[in-house]
Amino acid sequence: MTLKGKTAVITGAGQGIGAAIAAKLANEGAQVAALDLNLEQAQSVIRNLDGDHAAYACNVSQSADVIKAIRAARETFGRLDFAVNCAGIGQAKGDGSDKFYAAMNARNAQLAAGETPTTFVDHLIHMEDDGWAGVMAVNLNGAFYVCREAVRIMAEDERAGSIVNISSTSAQSGEGSPHYVTSKSALIGLTRQLARELAPRGIRVNAVAPGPTNTPIMHGLPQEWITSMEQSVPLGRMAEPSEVAGAVSYLLSDDASFVTGSVLVANGGSYCF
Numbered sequence: 001m002t003l004k005g006k007t008a009v010i011t012g013a014g015q016g017i018g019a020a021i022a023a024k025l026a027n028e029g030a031q032v033a034a035l036d037l038n039l040e041q042a043q044s045v046i047r048n049l050d051g052d053h054a055a056y057a058c059n060v061s062q063s064a065d066v067i068k069a070i071r072a073a074r075e076t077f078g079r080l081d082f083a084v085n086c087a088g089i090g091q092a093k094g095d096g097s098d099k100f101y102a103a104m105n106a107r108n109a110q111l112a113a114g115e116t117p118t119t120f121v122d123h124l125i126h127m128e129d130d131g132w133a134g135v136m137a138v139n140l141n142g143a144f145y146v147c148r149e150a151v152r153i154m155a156e157d158e159r160a161g162s163i164v165n166i167s168s169t170s171a172q173s174g175e176g177s178p179h180y181v182t183s184k185s186a187l188i189g190l191t192r193q194l195a196r197e198l199a200p201r202g203i204r205v206n207a208v209a210p211g212p213t214n215t216p217i218m219h220g221l222p223q224e225w226i227t228s229m230e231q232s233v234p235l236g237r238m239a240e241p242s243e244v245a246g247a248v249s250y251l252l253s254d255d256a257s258f259v260t261g262s263v264l265v266a267n268g269g270s271y272c273f
């Protein structure tokens, strides 16, 4: 148990990678504060874990929500050692995803028919301001709000700590939509800046960049997309959420005591940072 006696706040812990991180950290002895937009899902995740854990409703794009939930977790457990920014979205209303997917389907149909594709798979030109801001608000602003509040508490308590931000391989490859790729790239910038600023306090900040991972976000995609995604991974498959959780647990633990500002890739060899 490498995390025994520590308390971790995890955002997006209601399902997928966040739920797997909650399970892994609990197995390693940590007390988990599971934050999610969907309180019922977060509650159901912690109900299945051994030990002392709590769930909180929190929309990470709202700083007041973040402050309230993280303060409540500190109140409940009496300390805060870790924060994991896992809440993330790939689409938002007004981001032109419908037109993008329609164009991609039309192009794929042309290719399947042996035709030379004439359809441009545009995303940028269909992106409204709200759509762009919606993804940034969760993926980037949310992580900033969580880092800020966690560090405020660690500083008040004069306690060292460790933070992990869940980025994505798309930050390296550029694959994906404009707002998503930009938000995940910016998270790496935030990680590097905070690692340097917070090192004197003994607070380490790292990122994990997963490749395609078998979570509910993937379940709505057409099978041919999944197959082609898996074929592009040298290890020949998607990651399981527990494999990403293992990387997070390592970075939080004392095994990574001299690691800060790094990006640990968990992508089956697709891209190297």
Ligand SMILES: NC(=O)c1ccc[n+]([C@@H]2O[C@H](COP(=O)([O-])OP(=O)(O)OC[C@H]3O[C@@H](n4cnc5c(N)ncnc54)[C@H](O)[C@@H]3O)[C@@H](O)[C@H]2O)c1
Binding pocket: 011, 012, 013, 014, 015, 016, 017, 018, 035, 036, 037, 038, 041, 058, 059, 060, 061, 085, 086, 087, 088, 089, 138, 142, 166, 167, 168, 169, 209, 210, 211, 212, 213, 214, 215, 216, 217, 218
């Ligand atoms: N699944 C993948 O292939 C993959 C690959 C690379 C990176 N990632 C990143 O990993 C993270 C988790 O991905 P996942 O596949 O488990 O996603 P998911 O959609 O399965 O789960 C995301 C969770 O975040 C919660 N959430 C969404 N918006 C929120 C908000 N505003 N406030 C609080 N909670 C919110 C959801 O309720 C959900 O429980 C995301 O940041 C994602 O970008 C995923």
